[in-house]
Every structure is written in structure tokens, then in C-alpha cells.
Amino acid sequence: MSPAGVNTALAADAFLPEPYRVVAARSEIHDVATLDLVPISGAVPAYLPGQFNMLYVFGVGEVAISISGDATNRSRIVHTVRNVGAVSGAIAALESGAVLGLRGPYGTAWPVAEAEGKDVVIVAGGLGLAPLRPAIYHVLANRGRYGRIVILYGAREPGDILFRHEVESWRQRLDVSIEVTVDHADPSWHGHVGVVPRLIGRASFDPAETVAMVCGPEVMMRFSATALADAGVAPADIHLSMERNMKCAIGLCGHCQWGPDFVCKDGPVMRYDRIGKRLTLREI
Amino acid sequence: MENLERILLEHPFFAGFGKDFGAVVTGCARNHKFDAGQYLFHEGDAANEFYLIRHGRVALEILPPGQRPVVIDTVPEGEIVGASWLVPPYRWNFDARAMELTRAIGIDAACLRGKCEADPKLGYEMMKRFLPILVQRLQAARLQLMDVYGKRAS
């Protein structure tokens, strides 16, 4: 029995959460927090950029949250959570020292290996920058393996830009192109105003040799994907991170079904050539 | 004049326009330079000119009473500012402010409308260029309206 009294044989069952301690909690933009988590016993499992965990708050419930940290840092797991309900609100309010439960990692990953040798276009909207951050870390840490790297990020207004300091530091690199836009602003904002898809037409990349990764609200992803396809990127090279109601995260509860796919295991990262038509079907 | 014509035809808006039409439109054109913070026009002004942005960036703003202006769009170089000159009552519906030093070619609206009346082929060429831009901006504006990043969105 470990100090927290967890029967580890039980915890090996995929339905049972492992206890993790919050070692750092920081407030990002309003109602969004980033938590660094360390397992109470055992090692951090290996995971890939794009995957998610089910985070459990004792007695409250579980919610699916994408991993938002550096996948090569095996000392901790990082999650960025927005307060949109009872469980996510409880998680976002946790302080250093608190314990929550974790099951995972689950799901498909961003195609960072497949993108080697090509231009990489990363399109993020709002909180969508969080699930993409592990992919950004990966391509920047392995810069030599990729062609042009373009990051396009849209937020509601300047105060909503997530990971602002990091975005600014990426911007300072000479080997990455970043454009940030907001839906509206006041005149103290000197950057773009307008929607993310409009940045795509103006960005510099070779569409025939590009892998694009898109994450954000579904509407934003839909229009970004069509803008990428209109710019000449093959639908098979456009990847979206989808989101649906999840209870088990392992393909057994049925909730996350979208057409024939289970978003928990056939996603969340999915190819646009597979899902493009489905995105336009109402209430599918 | 010849220099202005060349500059005008080099602007992406007039790609493939043809030298004949270029000469006609240049007759309505003149050069502009706006300092950072300077307004190209204000809401309510007569829409006398539309602008091809050569260098710099222009913010389109609307001012709610008692609040700071809301920037609803930014237009970079290579794009155009202004479509209200096309439709009566030919009046601007927002403010346009140069965000930085901006060079533009202004095309006199009344002059161009006259030339389009006289030559429908010229008129159609102008329409073919404006409409895709308007459609794209309408779509973008609709997306902005949806406030997709707001809570409870999507």
C-alpha cells in the first residue's frame, strides 16, 4: 500500500483514477488555470502531444482535459483547464498540494512525426492553443526536422490571449512565423483584428508540402480547415482536435460517438479528409 | 501619371486588370500618405474615395458612446479599404485609422462611378474584384459575431 493508501492492483483497472498531487497552480487568463501534476506513486506515464487525461475530483466527477505541457518532461503532467462546469470549475480552483485523480493518457496524437520534412501550420483558436502547445514544443525543440513553421492564433480580445509571454517569446525566434489576431480590440492593440481563417491566406507556406494542425471551437476549426483546403493543403494533411461528451474515455460508454468514430479513441486528433463532410452535418 | 499607373497595376487588387482599364482608372487616382494615428475618414463622411493599401495597416473602428473605440477589422498592405462608395447613399459606416505610417492610392469614387457608367465592361471588372472581398469580409464578420471563444460557445 502506498502512502496515499491506494491499492495499486486496483488502480491498474482502466476505470480507476490514479491519485496525482498538484505541485504548481497558476492562473492564466480569467477562469483558466494551468496545473502541474505529479503522481503520488509511480512514474508519469509517457504520452504524446494531442492526448488527454480524465481528471477526477473526489466526489464531484471527471472531465476530459488535453495535456498542455511538454511531452518530453517526464517529471510532471501539465493541464490547462477552463471553468465551464462543476468538475472543471473545481479543478481550475485547485491549489498546490491538492490531490486529484487521473486516468490516461488516451486518444490519438498530433502528427508531429508525419510532419517531418514538411512545412507545419498550426492554427489555434481561444483555449485551443493549450492542446496544441505540446506539438509546438515538439516542433520547436526539433526545429531542424521541419520546413517552415507557421503559428496562427486567434482569441476573442487581447486580454484573452493564452500563454501570452510564451507566444511573445516564440515570436522573437527568427525561424518561426507567428500571427495573432483577435475578434475585436480597442486601439491599444496594435495587432490584427479579424478571424483566424483570414490569416491563413496571407501566411507563407508551401501547401503541397504542409501538415496543418487545428484546434479551437468547432466553428473556428471548420472554417480554418476550409481556408487551409482552399489554400491548397490536402485534406488528409489537415488535422483537427475534436471534442465530445466523454464518460469512460476508453470506447465503452458510447457517449463520444460522432458518426462511426469514438472521439476518445479514434480521436481527438482526426484527419479532415475523414471528418470534413461530417462537420457540416447538423446534429450528427 | 505613368508612374502612378504602374504602382496601381502592381497592387494585388488590380492583378490581371489590363493596361487600358489601368489607364482609365489611374485618371481617378492619387497618392496618399497617412501618419500613424491619422484617420483616412470618419463614420458619416461622404464616401468619396476608396483606398488601395500599399504599405502599412489600417484599423476599422466603431465608437460606442462613452467607451473606447472598438476595432472590428484591420486591413494590411495589399488589401483595400472601403466599399461604401459603391452603393448609395455613399457614406462611410465606420472610422478608418492608420495604425502605422501608411501609403495608399486613393481612387476618386465619383470619377470611377462615372467611368463605370460609361463603360459597363470596366464596371463589371470592378465588380468582379470587389464582390469576393465583400463576401469574404461578410463571412468573417459573421464569424466574429458568433463570438466563438466566448463561454458557452460552439
Place this chain on the structure above:
Amino acid sequence: MTAKAIIGRDGLQALLDALAADGYRVLGPALRAGAILYDDIAKVEDLPAGWTDRQEAGTYRVERRDDAALFGYVVGPQSWKKFLHPPTERVFQARREGEGYALVAAPEESHRYAFIGMRACEIRAIEVQDHVFLREPYPDRSYERRRADNFVVAVNCSEAGGTCFCVSMQAGPKAERGFDLALTELVDGARHDFLVETGSERGEAVLGRLPHRSASNAEISEAEAISARTAANMGRRLDTKGIKELLQGNPEHPRWDDVAQRCLTCANCTMVCPTCFCTTVEDHSDLAGGTAERTRRWDSCFTLDFSYIHGGSVRQETRSRYRQWMTHKLASWIDQFGESGCVGCGRCITWCPVGIDITQEAAAIRADDRRSTEEKRGES
């Protein structure tokens, strides 16, 4: 070549006794509250002797037969998933310890079931659920434990139900596999016994302990004729040719709006369906916040919040939810598991309070396929 034997009612009683003596929980059909349900049985007298069921869309009645057949009905509102994939189950219990928590083991329950009277469609349904729940890399351990030791005594239906279409789904009426013993009831004025087929070594061993004799060729033929007659009298048909492409290719068909006018989203169909597997979880804690419990229970894609994500449900309209259920059952299931999710048991038709008939809905869409010519040819 399976052995074919004959046992009488005494042999059947000996079978129930032998299984109980071997430590199985013996479960079988019993008449309860006007329906034939699955419950613990010990005696042949516990079976619904002399009863049958009359089933039509939205209708289920039990009726007296003019013989004493023990298995003279088809399937009722329950399926064996009631035991293998129970309606509620505790996932874990947790107890606060310091800043963390400890998971408290659920008591290990013994689940050795002997299922008496399982129909071919039900065997098929369990196979379908096996493919859902026993998949790597995340098998459902609870289901695995419950399935680990099942003794199956199948019964070959001697009549077809009014809403049955197992033949269309290649799931019956005769059990071909998945049983230890399979019985065909032979009852007329002069005799009342059962042709027994063995389907496993274990079944053979148990048969050896019962009073039995070899079946004659005439008796074997009689049993075959019963199954053939049942197959010829199905209450419904479902044309499954190209059904995956048909339904996935008609998401905007007006028939979905039509059925939405009738469907109450009551979720009866998902509860009675032997293959529906969706569940939800509930987390509770006690008032002091010292212990927490997570329970899993059956859920239905017909509920409004089944597809809820921050702020709203993806499928709000009845139309979308009915479409989801039927397309999943007959089409998407094939993408997911390589087979149809439907076994043709007819329960969803019988137990729909407004009598919606899945075979009729499929036929209506097939008769008015709105796909383009290219789509039908598989080119788009």
C-alpha cells in the same frame, strides 16, 4: 458432430439440479407481472408452462397455450445483459486519506451463471457485446468476470414472434454455436420431451449425468422441421444489403423528421435491446465528504444530455437522436465492430410505446434512397 439425445421433463429437472449443485446461479424465464422475464429458477415448475407471448409493434401480451410447452414463447422485455452488463454497478468507492484518497476494493463477487432457455438471437447478442466489451487495450473487467464462467442451455425457438426477424440478421432461429447444450422442445398430445444437442465438452459431461437416451432420426428430423418452420414464419424482414451505406448516406432524409413526429425519446428501445451498451457514471459523496462513490449505470443516446458538451447538447432534436440510434445499430456498428449491432429479436418494435418499427423505417429509406448516383455506386 454433436451428440443428439432426448431428455424428458425429469431430465430437465435433473439438469437444473446438476447446475445448481455445480455452484451455478441458475437463471431462466419466469412469468412475472404479465411478462416473461429472467429470474432465478430451481424447478421446472418455475418455467412459464403453457404460456406464449403475442407481440406486435407496441404490444406485448402473454396468453395461454393449448399445450404445456415450457418454452413456447420468444423473448420478453429483458435480455441476459441484465446479468452480464447490469443496469447499475459500483465502479469504485474512495475514502479520503489526508490530502489524497484511497480506493476501496469492491467485494469480489462470484458470477457463475447458468442461463437456461437462451435463444439463438440472444447468443448472438452476447457475441456482439463480447466484441464491444472484451476489446484490447481496454477490456471491461467487470464484464469479463461475469462472462468468465457461463453455462448456456440454449433453446431453439419453436415459433417465431410477431416482431422477430433473426433470419434477416443471420442470428437464428436455430442456435449454431455459443452454447453448452441446446434444446428443441418436442411437445404434442402424446409426448413432451427435448432434443438435446451438445455444444461443448462441458455440455457433454453434464448431459452424461442426466437421464437421457439417443435421439431417433425421426426425432432429429422433427426438431429440424420445427426450426425450419420457425424460420419461415418470421414476423418481420430487414433487407441488410448495403444498409451501412444506405443509412450513412441519407442523414438528411425526410423519414428522420417523420419518425421524430412519433418518437417520444422514451429510451425503451435501448433498455430492452440486448446489444445496446451505453452507460453513464455518477459520482456521489456522503454529506461529510469523507467517502465518495462512482456508479455506472445504463444510459441511452435518446436522452437529451447524452451528447452534452459545455453549454449544450450536440443532438438536441428528436430527429437527430433517433437517427443516431438507428444508424449506429444498423450501420456505424459495422464500421466499429465489423458486424451489425442488430440481432433481429424485435424487442425494440414490441416495446416502443408508439410502435415504431426499425424494419419499417429502414425499408422506407431504402424505397426512397436520396443518395446521388455516384454515391450509390460508391464513388463519392
